[in-house]
Amino acid sequence: MAVYTEVSDEALRTFLADYALGELLAFRGIAEGVENSNYALKTEAGDFILTLYEKRVDPAELPYFLGLMDHLAGRGLACPTPVAGRDGAALRSLAGRPAAIVTFLPGVWPRRVRPEHCAPLGRALAELHVAGDGFAMARPNALGPAGWAPLLDGCRARGDEVQPGLVAELDAALAGILAAWPRKGALHRGQIHADLFPDNVFFLPGADARPRVSGLIDFYFACTDLLAYDVAVCLNAWCFEPDYAFNVTKARALVSAYDAVRPLSPAERTALPVLCRGAALRFLLTRLYDWTHTPPGALVTRKDPLEYLRKLRFFGQAGSAAAIGA
Amino acid sequence: MAVYTEVSDEALRTFLADYALGELLAFRGIAEGVENSNYALKTEAGDFILTLYEKRVDPAELPYFLGLMDHLAGRGLACPTPVAGRDGAALRSLAGRPAAIVTFLPGVWPRRVRPEHCAPLGRALAELHVAGDGFAMARPNALGPAGWAPLLDGCRARGDEVQPGLVAELDAALAGILAAWPRKGALHRGQIHADLFPDNVFFLPGADARPRVSGLIDFYFACTDLLAYDVAVCLNAWCFEPDYAFNVTKARALVSAYDAVRPLSPAERTALPVLCRGAALRFLLTRLYDWTHTPPGALVTRKDPLEYLRKLRFFGQAGSAAAIGA
Incomplete structure (x- = not known):
């Protein structure tokens, strides 16, 4: 709030x-x-x-x-x-x-994501990446790979209170993700939103009554990083059902609509699984940090870090890019 | 929130x-x-x-x-x-x-009440009372005098944790207020707002740049009770400075603007001090109840009950209606 x-x-x-x-x-x-x-x-x-x-x-x-x-x-x-x-x-x-x-932007953010939201979302994300081209400033991603080890260190003392063995599991996941992370220069970099969750995307029905994106908001995590990482954030934020099942139909709609506006390179496509693991870890770590550092009486809604542990494990086992819709 | x-x-x-x-x-x-x-x-x-x-x-x-x-x-x-x-x-x-x-009503509620707000407020309150005439339904005031003893009983176990001796002081205040409360039929009854705090009153500047009421909102405590009790609620809610000093200039502006639209009877004017004590006790008791019954981790802003203890004591010592602006 x-x-x-x-x-x-x-x-x-x-x-x-x-x-x-x-x-x-x-x-x-x-x-x-x-x-x-x-x-x-x-x-x-x-x-x-x-x-x-x-x-x-x-x-x-x-x-x-x-x-x-x-x-x-x-x-x-x-x-x-x-x-x-x-x-x-x-x-x-x-x-x-x-x-x-x-x-002010018109529109309503989707409280429940339906498959029809995912193509317009993918298209809008690609349009954002294309439109960001030529912007002269740069901002490092403070919550990118270089920030994850310090964040995890900050959770080390109390992380296992959330779930026994959690810190060790995250240590192993982090090492694996960093080892597999795309080498510098291998993937296209640009301006990314980095937090494009459903509450940051407004929709209105188009003439055919299907949802169309009417606005993207909240650019206060935006930064200069791998464009495909933004796709990975969206796969995390939009393509799981409430029971944590990954909805590959949503993922395919998202990725192919993105691809139609800004084609993913073969290297980006191949990297998507590890980018998804990285994105899951990023949200897991900030939530875990807030969870373990927020006083119980504070007037802040703490988000469940374990939701992202489920997603991290899913992407760790998913294997190929095809399995996650790419 | x-x-x-x-x-x-x-x-x-x-x-x-x-x-x-x-x-x-x-x-x-x-x-x-x-x-x-x-x-x-x-x-x-x-x-x-x-x-x-x-x-x-x-x-x-x-x-x-x-x-x-x-x-x-x-x-x-x-x-x-x-x-x-x-x-x-x-x-x-x-x-x-x-x-x-x-x-939707236009306007902005005053984060800091200035004397210029109080005459338009008083006028709007009187207009509300006049406009309520002829409304066929009635709703008893659940937070009126008959409700105060049960509320205080609900705070008895933990009230003194807020301030030692508080429950005994409130027992005495309640007895004094009920003994002095206007007899049935002595004052005019009608539809009252009963919660007309600054965040429920929108203002916009008039042609002369002075604040004008553009809307009254939040009628979910409205009830059928003594009209002058609504004036007493407003004296509590609008006429104290942040240091709890009673601003008689604000009170006079409020009451005389009210009186110009709906003249207060002599009996209403005489009763104002006890009505003000009753209103102070009402907000004190609901805040105290919430304070002593809200779990510390709940996502609710607890309002300080002691603010209204200060107001209750002020009105208890104020004496005549003239001393409170009437």
Whole structure:
């Protein structure tokens, strides 16, 4: 749940005076998003989202995130467009926090993923990767392979409280994944979303009533990394059923729609299983870290790390790229 | 924080098919409101709020709440108007919960109350009371005087953990308040909001840039009780500074603006101090009950009961109605 920082009405009015958005009409906290405070903002100019960046976001990285959204939106991707103030700057300050206004995107994120969501998702992901081409800034993936050993070390003391033997299993998995990880230069790199879970993808029905992507949001894990790793994140986040069964129909729809827009190289296709294991480990480790470091009374929803242990094991046993839909 | 019940997109689409609101355009959880799940809903017909009633609301009482909003809105009060489905019914069902769509109201609730808010508030409260006249249904105030002794009994075992001696002090306060409470028939009764805190009142600047009430929301504590008790709730909720000092300027602005629309009778004016003590005790007791009955790990923000002990003591010592702005 979001909304950590309360904004006084005077501060909000002063802040909005620096924009050419007309009068303020409404301002409501949004319950979605866990890292930042998000408000639905309505002015005479329309609907917007106002985000206050909370402490988990490094202010030095905000120009990358906002610049990337601006670049992608400029290339026609349906993503939030940062709105500049009268002085041309989109990154501003409110209630002692870095803050920005972005455009509101229509659509509804799927609470239950159906196979029909996966082709439009794959297409949109490939469009994001193509549109990211030419963006001048780069951001290393802090939660990429180099970050996993330190994260696991941070879970070492209490990780086995979640499940006996967990830390040893993760040590072995990490070693295996790093040994099989694509060599530098072997796969195409670019701007990736890195967190394209269902709640970050809005859909609306198209003219044929089938779901179409109306917007991609929450670029605050975006970074410069292997494009195919983003496909692996989506295979993790979209293609398992609630009982953890892998739905290969969803996976095939996702990968082939992606491939139709941005063809996967043979090396990317071959690497997908290990990329999927890496992505599963990444979400497992951040969840495990939060699980073992969040005080029991904290007002934060802790996500179950073991969901990703099931996924990690699945991808470890899946074998070929074909078995995971590629 | 709200949003307890997740709504699948299929269920939402099926639900909306029973309304003449056009296509669904957006659907986002709202972080405000603690009793129910609230969603900002945008369709081709405009902006709405979709509420799913959670277990603290008795479904049998929903016709009163929705009927009252409909009655008040029909009399020109800026409050949410229930939107009926194609069959004429506003109270429906979604995701296993009673659910209703109401109109969206513009405005921003004041995070910090200024004296300029209090006259428009007082006027809006009086307009609510006048508009409620003629509404045929009645709902007893479950959190009125008859409910306070059982609530206090429920806090007896652990109340002193919050502050030593608290239960004895509340026993004495309750006895004093009940002894001084207006006799049946002495004061005017009608439909009251009973929970008109700042987050339930939206403002927008008027043509003179001064705040004007643009909407009153959250009628789910509304009931049939002494009209002046609603004034007492507002004196509690709007007229104390963050250091608990009573701001008599705010109180005078509130009461005299109320009085200009619906004149307070001499008996109502005389009763205000005890009504204020009763209102302070009511919020103290529900907060204390929640405080002593909420498991420490629960995802609920517990409000400090002692804030209302300060207010209860203030009104106990304030003496005359004049001392509290009446």
